[in-house]
Amino acid sequence: MVTTAWHAAELTWGHGPRRLDVFLEPTCPFSVKTFNKLWVLLEHVGPDRLSITIRLQSQPWHLFSGLIVRCILAASTLPEGREQARRVMAAVAARREAFEFEHHCDGPNRDATPNDIIARLEHLSGVPLRAAFSTPDLDRAIKWQCRYARQNGIHTTPTFMIDGLVTPGMSSGDSIEAWADTLASQA
Template identity: 65%
Template sequence: MTGNTWQADPLTWGTGPRVLEVFLEPTCPYSMRAFGKLDALLEQAGADRITIKIRLQSQPWHLYSGVITRAIVAASTLAGGKETAKKVMAAVGAHREEFEFDHHCGGPNLDTTPNQILERMEAYSGVPLKAAFAIPDLDREVKWHCKYGRQNGIHVSPTFLIDGLVQADMSSGDEVSAWVRKLVG
């Protein structure tokens, strides 16, 4: 048996004692709105006061969600690790219509193949993904994200956990300052 030659970098930023876990689906507009606020949150709250962990929450009604989620995990195995994954995720969010179906069931993406999705992700992010995407046991890491979400009762995105507890009153529409108050007072 041979050991792994790859490692997925955890999508974790900050070193503080308060832990915010954010469950995000990469083509969900609400998830991407929350994702876009995470850097400001870390800056305003203080990287020494909070830790932010992105958990990928693939959802079947976003029909390319599984392909895109795997590609983001694959990006975390490349040089730059979590920052490379973050770059890929930001590229998907910035060009969401290129990765999603109209009304979750129609439109031009019906004729798009998974390889074309990967090519778009590479073009928008500048990150070569195909080799990492093809890592045979990469699904182990993708399954971890899925299992972790299920174990915590997560069904939709975005969902927020603070120190392991679901925060039903947190929303992607909240101001960053409201998140800061909730996390560090």
């Protein structure tokens, strides 16, 4: 039997009993808005009271979605994988237009190859992705993310799940205080 030498780190920050799963597509503008607020929310509520887990939800209309999700999960297999993955997500969030098509169909990224996108992510994040991206069975981690989302009825991003229950009232446009109030009211 062949054993896998890699492990994808869980993308969880905080260690509190209240669990917030956030399903994100890295190039979705609403997911980017959500991603950028998560760290402020964690500080606001307290890492001893809240655990935030990012779940990656690839969406085919974001044409590099699968490639970028694989890059993030590849980063999670590196030393300090959780933080490496966060650096890749932050690079995408900061320069979304470098990884997305205009109107989901056009623009300069039509000429970009997967290797161009990987090199761009390596440059912007400082994370060496190429070798980890080439891990042959990394697709197991990608498939796990897909199955988990489907089993929970997740179809769009961002979607929020508190303690295992989808919370449709939460939105990327909400304030940190509104998110904290929703977390408190769902207790």
